[in-house]
Amino acid sequence: MGERITLEDLERLCWLSRLRLSQEEKVAFLGQLNKILDYFERIDEVDVEGIPPTHHVIDLTNVLREDEVEEPQPDEVLELAPRRRGRYILAPRIL
Amino acid sequence: MLPRSAIETREELAGGASVEEYVLSLLERIRREDPKINSFITICDGPAIEAAKALDRKRREGGKLGPLFGLAVAVKDNICTKGVRTTCGSRMLEGFVPPYDATVIRRLKGADAIVIGKTNMDEFAMGSSTENSYFGPTRNPLDPERVAGGSSGGSAAAVASAFAPLALGSDTGGSVRCPASFCSIVGLKPTYGTVSRYGLISYANSLEQIGPMASNIGDCELLFDVIRGYDPRDNTSLPQKRVEIGEGGLRIGVPKEFFMEGVQEAVEKCVRDFLDKMGSLVEVEEISLPSLAYALPTYYIIAMSEASSNLARYDGIRYGLRGEDGSDWNETYCNNRGMGFGQEVKRRIILGTYALSAGYRNRYYIRAQKIRTLIREDFERAFKEFDLIAGPTMPVLPFRIGEKLDPVEVYMCDIETVPANLAGIPAISVPCGMSQGLPVGLQLMAPPFGEELLFRAGRIVEELA
Amino acid sequence: MAEVPIRIGLEIHCQLTNLRTKLFCGCPADYRGSPPNTHICPICMGLPGSLPSPNKKAIEDGVAVAIALNSEISKRMTFFRKNYFYPDLPKNFQISQYDGGGGVPLARGGYLHIEGGKRIRIRRIQIEEDPAKLAYEGTIDDSTATLVDNNRAGVALLEIVTEPDMEDPKEARAFLEKLRGILECLGVSNGELEGAMRCDANISLGGGTRVEIKNISSFKEVERALTFEITRQRQLLARDIEVRRETRHWDDVRRITVSLRAKEEEEDYRYFPEPDIVPIEISEDFIEGIRKRLPELPDQRRERYIRQFGLQEHNAELISSDNALSKLFEECVRMGGDPIEVSNWLVGDLISFTRELGMELTDPRVSPSKIVELVKLIRSGSISTKIAKEVLMESLRSDESPEDIVKRRGLLKISDEALLRDVVEEVFTENEKAVREALHDEDVVNFLIGQVMRKTKGKADPNLTYEIVKGSLERIKGGAPDS
């Protein structure tokens, strides 16, 4: 069982996905994630040369909407935001 | 006790029995029994009673009664219900009250059904046992020491406990069929595009469908007929087609790959014995679908990749859990997400991020999507010769709560169910017997739009079981 | 140090401002002037469970632009997710398109001619959603919170990427002006609206490292930012310092580019096909249908002006690339103005006068009837060109018609031969010495004509004056008796 993901990789992945992990989580995850990736390795056996990928399982195209206004009900959406100032949603500071 | 079917109950209610009394009796039963099972995250007492009164009034006034008139439906908590909190089994959405109804909820209400409660589930539908819920595990009504299956464990347990005759689950890699099998009920994963996903909180969009769950085929079909249908709000919604089913004998193919990896002997024996029994009525033949050997890792790579993107929106700013702000936005996002998500969700987000990232995308994500093509093609070939494909729904019997801790071991539970999601075809789990006192489900798969075929074969299974 | 060649490429984001709704939901797209967070719904706010529904008109508008830019439209295009976290992205991914990795943008290739006929190549055109708008209490640096207004989130954007074919900042600006003219002509985007057209630029000197400049808010700023960046890079090269491959931010207050921190450059967008939107096939019929409905484009207009009206290349180019000027020109011609004379007036004095007065060409005071009147006054010999300029300026300012101004101020040209002869005689009497010199010095002849002009306040018909002066001098030379 190889170490596919190092601690450094894990931290980079956590940064990319904006996840804070506790120290214990990091230790536990490192082993688990590498084990899962070991299991995933079996897909390497398949010859996929010339095979197109399936992104959509149904053969459907051109489902488009007419450019017609649907009156929004903004207040019930806005009220979900935990922190607001007036009608603005408050996000944390950007450095 | 054997609960009355939804069809029978509907007849009674439409015939004059009080919907309000019916709903009150169910709520009473839930209040009494559910603390032992934990099938509900939220019970909709108020709105359900209101809706019941309105339906009684409608009947008195001679209004047209819908196909689900008065029937209680338990709804998985990843399906948005206007004004009723929808948590996805996550701390992240503990207080999230959607401002809109999912399309399936509109359809239920339009058919005069009543949403009785929101059911427990693995967080964001990531799991096969409903142990990954922020609100605690759901117990199997047949054996409360054991899991109810997942991720729609709450819905299955609610039907099995007769808290509601009907339930909605969602199935991304087996999440309707697994708990249906473990709780000995019927659960259908429809053809991709048949039931609108609008309002279903995404885990892996290209794989999942909302599916009906009930104690028998007839009820399952009744619910399916209400929720199916084209929806302009879901870009992947298909114009509805029905495949003509002949009266002739059914031909069922049984892939040997379904008995290869991690399948408990007890399960294999039960399913094989049952298929032998079926052999007297229909043609059963062993076949091979070689690509199925790769279905599980293929499924997980695709599901995790999509999930890593779908779940990015939970940052605590527009809705959901928000803790103390950090020194800047990055830190705040990391904190909110670190706090709001459970471990399995985090693992899948990290691996999905990995599978899509530069340098690994071709090896994991793209490769998996190519194997997906091979799996679809294997099924297409098989369906040229066979009407249906059959096998066990679950490779194992319902296991004890806390028994399976290793992620890969848990993932292995989905080995029989993920192929249908990868191929977008319909699949149903129907109880086919007991082994060691625990239920075993038979899984049947059909070509796209072959749901009627599944119901027809499911009735045969019901009679034989 | 020898001049090194400069290569500039542009990445332009234009909102499809003429759409009624956003790209993926039915919220009104016209958000300007609305209170914050009023044009929002579960879809554009990325609420759990919501799904995108692509706007058909956005695809049509995109195809129209692709046709106008001579691009090759994809037969089957896909939407991709671009994954990155930022407080202006409601879903923390942007639904966009991707060229590569199985992704197919709306269109690839194409070109646009800028003034002087130079061809700037287009690399690709794609459709994507606009992020939300962020505001700060105080400045971005000292603000403790960010204020998010999602009204803009999800508005349809067209991203147009060029090849690095521009060789100086002026060409970059000319390209942008030309592009804006086309988008306005097509009626898909109003570049006048604040923030409707935004631009990033990349630049390399002497085939060296490519530097990107982001956050350029107007066309004028593009020229400034690029000029600054060229100077900066030249200075580095002169000192033998390597130019770093990086993304820089244009600070339009300090008018310098500043380096963005390394971390933000390390983004990995993890592109993959949007599972919630099925592919879009664009048939030949669909493209032809749109092509038939297209209005005449600036380049076609220019060709027609040359062919139909015999305009000079330069005038035709200038007028055709500006929609308001083209409209004015065609109105004038329709009202009977001589096309060539009208075009000279528009390209010359009208543009500089309106600029001087701070007037838009769409201002009602800039009416075609004034130009036509003016041209007719000159043609009929009623006023001189010099007077005409004065009249035009005054007419623009006061909104009085040229004819009225000429009448009121008595500016009609003196073409009365008897009257002019009297004035010439007066001048000859007052300048006896000059008259003698003029007999053999042409320059002094001009002096005499100038004196006539002065006495008539410029109203004397110059041709007639010349003839009378010349005739009088001939008679003096020949010793003919005065009549």
Ligand SMILES: [Zn+2]
């Ligand atoms: Zn919206």
